Amino acid sequence: MRENVASHTAQQVAAYRLSFDRPTAPFGDPAADESLARDIADGVAVDHDRPMARYLRARTAFFDRCVLRAFERGARQVVTIGAGYDARALRYARPGVRWFEADHPATQRDKRARLDRLGIDATPITFVPADLTRHHLATALIEAGFAPATPALMLCEGVVVYLAPAVAADLFAQLRAIAAPGTRLALSRRIPGSGERRREDFAARVAALGEPLAIGDADVPALLAAAGWRAIELSSRASRVGLLLVEPD
Numbered sequence: 001m002r003e004n005v006a007s008h009t010a011q012q013v014a015a016y017r018l019s020f021d022r023p024t025a026p027f028g029d030p031a032a033d034e035s036l037a038r039d040i041a042d043g044v045a046v047d048h049d050r051p052m053a054r055y056l057r058a059r060t061a062f063f064d065r066c067v068l069r070a071f072e073r074g075a076r077q078v079v080t081i082g083a084g085y086d087a088r089a090l091r092y093a094r095p096g097v098r099w100f101e102a103d104h105p106a107t108q109r110d111k112r113a114r115l116d117r118l119g120i121d122a123t124p125i126t127f128v129p130a131d132l133t134r135h136h137l138a139t140a141l142i143e144a145g146f147a148p149a150t151p152a153l154m155l156c157e158g159v160v161v162y163l164a165p166a167v168a169a170d171l172f173a174q175l176r177a178i179a180a181p182g183t184r185l186a187l188s189r190r191i192p193g194s195g196e197r198r199r200e201d202f203a204a205r206v207a208a209l210g211e212p213l214a215i216g217d218a219d220v221p222a223l224l225a226a227a228g229w230r231a232i233e234l235s236s237r238a239s240r241v242g243l244l245l246v247e248p249d
Contacts (some may be wrong), residue, residue: 010084015041016056023064027094032120033087062243066186070153077152082159093124105129138174151182165218172227179248189220190242
């Protein structure tokens, strides 16, 4: 991603999500999430008939469910890595739960400025500026107040494909080092689309936005296993679109 430039792909994801039905909860502020998304989506063109829309709908639903199920399991910390303009920390804000958002400083600055301008209370969120290619994320999280001895949910949505294999492997090892028993890590690992031409088109579009793909043909499950994570079995549909849920081995 370009230095000092907010993520364009994150803006597009926010625009797509405005049309999705999202799971509800007896807590949180969905209106704040939607207000932020509308602000971000202003002037951002998306095509809801594209395969990308179907992929993002499935991906969004998966991560939403992971959050709500983590609360049922007793998780009281949520870490969103490469948060972009995601606002689950607002939509699913719950008393007693701490949210940590780690993201590239440029995107995070823009997001925080929008929240301030819109008058949205972001006190549930601890913002952790971090360039994953330069900063030691585990250290930054602990310094921000993350409790390594407490079970957490870690979300890594739409991030891994932009990381070089060595960076992804290091990230997985760092997260494992601060993952208490009971912690789960949810992530997406695949470029959307089933055909080679479609994947090439997607790669060309994001490269033109200054956010080139980097993971290539790396075996993400193998990188996770090497870092000490064990896969949790998911539905065949989730597996087909490259969604993973893992826990400490």
